[in-house]
Amino acid sequence: MAKITYVEHGGREHRVEVPPGLSVMRGAVDNNIPGIDADCGGECACATCHVYVDETWLDRTGVPESGSQEASMLSFAALARPNSRLSCQIAVSDALDGLVVRLPEGQH
């Protein structure tokens, strides 16, 4: 299990344990964490599971490859930043134990 902290836009923190192999999006949805909509269910097709990865974790989560579907979907998301990811595309592993992600003001 990896401990992941989701920080809502308003600052409220949720620390949950997510089994390796699931996505960071699934971890939020399965624990009813508000602020992640995941309208497409994990197909990288809607950009409504947008998160900001805590800067200290970026080297382990990586950033979307340029030209990828994730980069393309993120480019249409309101409020995207250099540390933006679609959380359905981050696979949880033991290496991500302790990961912190912050949620944007809205999922568009």
Next chain:
Amino acid sequence: MSPPLDDAVHSAAQNIPLDRIDVSDPQLYQDDTWYPYFARLRRDDPVHYCPESRYGPYWAVTRYKDIMQVEVNHQVYSSASELGGIQIEDQPKDMDRPSFIRMDPPKHDDQRKVVSPVVAPANLANMEGVIRERTIRVLEGLPRGETFDWVDRVSVELTTMMLATLFDYPWDDRRQLTYWSDVAICNVNAPDSPVHSEEERFAELSRMAQALGKLFNERAAQPPKFDLLSMLAHGEATQGMPIREFMGTLALLIVGGNDTTRNTMTGGLMALNEHPAEYRKLRDDPALIPNAVSEIIRYVTPVIHMRRTAKEDTELGGKKIAKGDKVVIWYVSGNRDPDAIAEPDRLVVDRPRARQHLSFGFGIHRCVGNRLAELQLRILWEELLPRYPVVEVVGPPKRLYSNFIHGIRALPVRIPT
């Protein structure tokens, strides 16, 4: 929206030879008899080749998961206007009107990004107050104890006000925008259409471009502000659009900005009337409204299909699609696919994962205004339910003759005294 169809329709759908099933006939949507044909296709031939139709041969993609696969693969399934665009019926070659929904990257991306800030979270939050205040005013003005047209008094009125705000269009002339929207999407062969030929449509849309072009030029000369015309006038990717592209872009934003929400406002009321227990559930627990809004958007499915054109040979659901083939993804069918959505023909206001419907599309062309649509629908139900616990549908709807927009043009209703 799923009335008990008569047995004749069901048995016709079951017995017709598969290769003769043509779901492009607009009559199916005007008569609301499309359900059993798609049920048959999902079961027997989910990626279906229709060899002959008035629009030529095409593939009908009917299952949720296959539709999703087409949506996310824009490298293969093109939206480009030059290849035919996004409707099963091509626009006439010399009159085609490109816009970013009818483009592939990179031009699509550049133009979409010009207008998308209009519905960014902060802007939506700013709009909520004005939408609520207008909704209350429109609802307070409705008569009790007499039959009136819900479409004209509520759905068109509210969505037209929204359009006027989005374009910062002269308030008293705002129904002109709705008229152009109807012109842009109508089937010219329907007797009650506002125009009756492609030439006439082009002429009317030219008048639209002229009127809005005047405002566009004024705003180009002023500092940028948060309305669509100003954004287009100041956007690097949109300020120098050729005239047909300007027409296409205006039509896209006008239709997208009103007709879909308009028909969902009407379709939602119909759906709740057909499901009285769900109507009651919603009244008893208004916290369900956001979820109910998503469920209504699924159930109504305001856009019937989108079309793509294969840019290379490919495979979908075990079928070989050839370069150049017309591939039509039927949202009405994917949203009723029992493999993706349990009991899909029922409206369930507290349905789990209600947001996972196809009505907004997925991938790079996903509806830009989806959050604004949800906001307007949420406010409508939040303000309607406490004022008028029941609005009764008292007669049949007048449906649009179209295989593209799932339109309801009139609906007689009554608010009990």
